[in-house]
Amino acid sequence: MxxxxxxxxxxxxxxxxxxxxxxxxxxxxxxxxxxxxxxxxxxxxxxxxxxxxxxxxxxxxxxxxxxxxxxxxxxxxxxxxxxxxxxxxxxxxxxxxxxxxxxxxxxxxxxxxxxENDLFLTSREQFDDWAGERDENETFRQEGWYRHVRRETGILMDGDEPVGGAWNYDEDNRETPPPEWTPPDVPRFEPDATTREVQQFVADRYGGHWGAMDEFVWPVTREAATQALEHFVSVRLPEFGTYQDAMRDGEWALCHSLLSAALNLGLLRPREVVEPVVAAYESGDAPLNSVEGFVRQVIGWREFMRHVYRRAMPNLGSANQLGQTASLPPLYWDGETEMQCLSEAVTHVHDRGYAHHIERLMLLSNFALLYGVDPAELNEWFHLGFVDAYHWVTTPNVVGMGSFGTDVLSSKPYAASANYVDKMSDHCSACPYAKTKTTGENACPFNALYWDFLKRNEETLRGTGRMGLMYSHVDRKDDAELEAIRERADEVRERAADGSL
Ligand SMILES: Cc1cc2nc3c(=O)[nH]c(=O)nc-3n(C[C@H](O)[C@H](O)[C@H](O)COP(=O)(O)OP(=O)(O)OC[C@H]3O[C@@H](n4cnc5c(N)ncnc54)[C@H](O)[C@@H]3O)c2cc1C
Ligand code: SF4
CATH class of the missing domain: 3.40.50.620 (HUPs)
Structure with a gap:
């Protein structure tokens, strides 16, 4: 055979x-x-x-x-x-x-x-049994699936109860590192003769492609992927949870595992990745907030995205419930912007084909969402720009989670203003834009776009789950303020489109 x-x-x-x-x-x-x-x-x-x-x-x-x-x-x-x-x-x-x-x-x-593809933890049948009959307007929520997988697999379970008594320790996972904090090492896997030969082939055949080649750090063998996993568990896992949502100037990896590319190539199976992480908790070498946070990403989110994609395709690929039509502004290609946060994130993608989850969600896709980019065009950009991008994982993340093209996997958009960026990073202090200003010449572009986005999409969003608080803030703004916001948002869009933001 x-x-x-x-x-x-x-x-x-x-x-x-x-x-x-x-x-x-x-x-x-x-x-x-x-x-x-x-x-x-x-x-x-x-x-x-x-x-x-x-x-x-x-x-x-x-x-x-x-x-x-x-x-x-x-x-x-x-x-x-x-x-x-x-x-x-x-x-x-x-x-x-x-x-x-x-x-x-x-x-x-x-x-x-x-x-059946046994490089995933769960089968199609397991998800379909959990989700029930197919329905055209079906929606799914990750948390319920995640708990189901933990019960089914016994991962991080103490009998019928979650280890530690809670399913989710996200509340402990929203800190930013103090200024004196030094980020832990990132392993480097120097290209061997085979990789160098491929690099030459890629340079010769696909010479004009976007992105740098010189910082190639990715494991290309199972042996190297296993070393990357061991390095993560012993060096970065202990602080993974606490700084999971943080962003920092000049830092591309923080405490993230950098394992998505190896997982998506099949070099490692999800269970192989999760077992040493749980073992680190059991031996007292890593705290529960880090371990549970990581386990949730791998057995919860990753498996969830794959199954939701399967159930929601082909409609998911072109979903655009907000009717967004703008083209991606040129800063996504050249990184040429005064916006410190976006300039950092785009540079990370250009240099290594990688940005961590919060940069992807709360900077790169958040800005595109507020700006009004067509989800399919944003999906293309993510698809070609990232080392871990495959249609089954990029599409639900970009079109569903990042662009809110559909509510199949979340009940509200991940939309945020400079407040969020400032809370989770040190970018704003190094930025010429004023994080607290919404209108006026040097007002942070995120702010006017954010309010304008809520106002523009009021009809679709006001009634959807968990948007009440955001709209109570919109309701406090009078017509003159909303008009000034709209003007500033238009100006931001024009400047982004002509590359002068
Ligand atoms: C707009 C957007 C686009 C994304 N595109 C991709 C993509 O093309 N390929 C991809 O693998 N992930 C994608 N993700 C999910 C997630 O951002 C990456 O898996 C993660 O940043 C990879 O880095 P890491 O290995 O250091 O992850 P860690 O932060 O260390 O997380 C551990 C692992 O959890 C898994 N994981 C976490 N969140 C998700 C998720 N939402 N979906 C699937 N797996 C997840 C990954 O396998 C990851 O390796 C995207 C997220 C967003 C918001
Ligand atoms: S002020 Fe605005 S543009 Fe500048 S870093 Fe903060 S959020 Fe980004």
């Missing part, structure tokens, strides 16, 4: 490998010309695939590794040599990918059998 694995299914124990001696891997190149993917993303995927190939060969598998323009071209070559072959593979979490692959194989006279 031949097993066909994709570039995001690189686990040595992926289910089909148990019954195979022959493995097919296809490195397709043309797709990466359709969008200017970050060179580090392309390097990561191609290098991880080539390392996986070598590892499988070392373990005795016969590997056919095809480099081609498209899957179709590669399969033409494969079936010329292996006519009528029956392939076995793992389901892909990306919408439509399995049908397309089955079609490509059957057009060439073969068959493709796909089994």
């Amino acid at each position: 031949t097993v066909w694995l994709l570039g995001d299914q690189l686990h040595p124990d992926a289910a089909p490998l148990g019954s195979a001696d022959h493995v097919l891997l296809i490195e397709a190149h043309a797709f990466a010309e359709r969008r200017p993917y970050h060179p580090q993303k392309l390097t990561l995927v191609f290098s991880a695939m080539r390392h996986f190939r070598d590892d499988l060969r070392d373990r005795g598998y016969d590997v056919t590794y095809l480099q081609a323009e498209t899957f179709g071209d590669a399969l033409d070559r494969y079936f010329e040599v292996n006519p009528g072959d029956d392939l076995l593979g793992l389901r892909s979490p990306s919408h439509g990918a399995d049908d397309r692959r089955r079609e490509l194989v059957s057009e060439r006279g073969g068959t493709l059998t796909l089994v």
Whole structure:
């Protein structure tokens, strides 16, 4: 039996490998010309695939590794040599990918059998049993799912009760580090000969793509990913929770795990990531607020996003309940803005294809939401700019969570003014804009956009859950103040569009 694995299914124990001696891997190149993917993303995927190939060969598998323009071209070559072959593979979490692959194989006279993707913690059936029958207007909330997964798996459970007595310790996870705090180390995985060869290939073939190549720090093998995990657990996990929502000038990683790229490639399974984290709590090496916070991200949010995406596609991809139509302003590409917070976040993405969760949610997508960017266009930007971006995870996060294109996974938009940025970062003190001003020449752009956003979308948002407090503030503003806000918001939009914000 031949097993066909994709570039995001690189686990040595992926289910089909148990019954195979022959493995097919296809490195397709043309797709990466359709969008200017970050060179580090392309390097990561191609290098991880080539390392996986070598590892499988070392373990005795016969590997056919095809480099081609498209899957179709590669399969033409494969079936010329292996006519009528029956392939076995793992389901892909990306919408439509399995049908397309089955079609490509059957057009060439073969068959493709796909089994449940065991690189996730939970199965489709588990989520569907929890969520019930499909309904066109269905909505889901992460917290209920998360508790269900903990009960089902026994992770961080004490009998029927959550360890420590509470399900969620988020209230302890909203601090910012004091000025004298030194961030813990970030592991670096220096490119080896294989990665350097891929870097050269990427530079030659995709030379004009957006993003820097020189700061490549990502693990491309299971061994390096395991080291990254161990490093996180021993060095950054203890403070992960406390500073989980913090942002700081000049700091791209803080105490985040930086494991999303390895998880999404399949180099690590969620359970493998969560077990040492829970063990660190049990041995007294990490506090519960950090451990629970991390566990929730991995077994709660990550699994939740994947299943909600599956249930909400294809509508999710183009969802735009607020009718937002603006194009992404040029600062998302060149980082050229006086806004200290956004300049930092865009630079992080440009330099490493990474920004941490709060930068993604409360800076990069919050600004686009308030500005009025079309969620699909923002999704494209995230999709091509981040090393961990795959359609199944980027789309629910950007279109659902960040843009509030639909209420399928949250009941209110993640919209915030400078107040939030100032509370969670030190950016405002280094910024020429005035965080407390809403109108006037140097008023923080977030503020007028925020109030204007609430006013513009009043009809949709006022009645939705948990927006009452925000609208009680809007109601205190008189017509003259609202008019001044609208003018300032228009001016901010114009300046952002012409690159002078
Ligand atoms: C607008 C937006 C876009 C995003 N795009 C992506 C994306 O393309 N790919 C991606 O993997 N994550 C995405 N996320 C989720 C999250 O921001 C990243 O997973 C996280 O920042 C990765 O960094 P880390 O590994 O250091 O995470 P940590 O902060 O250390 O968190 C631990 C792990 O939890 C998981 N996780 C946490 N939150 C989420 C979430 N909302 N959805 C899925 N997994 C989550 C990740 O696997 C992550 O590695 C996005 C979030 C937002 C708001
Ligand atoms: S003042 Fe406004 S633009 Fe400047 S860093 Fe603060 S939130 Fe960002």
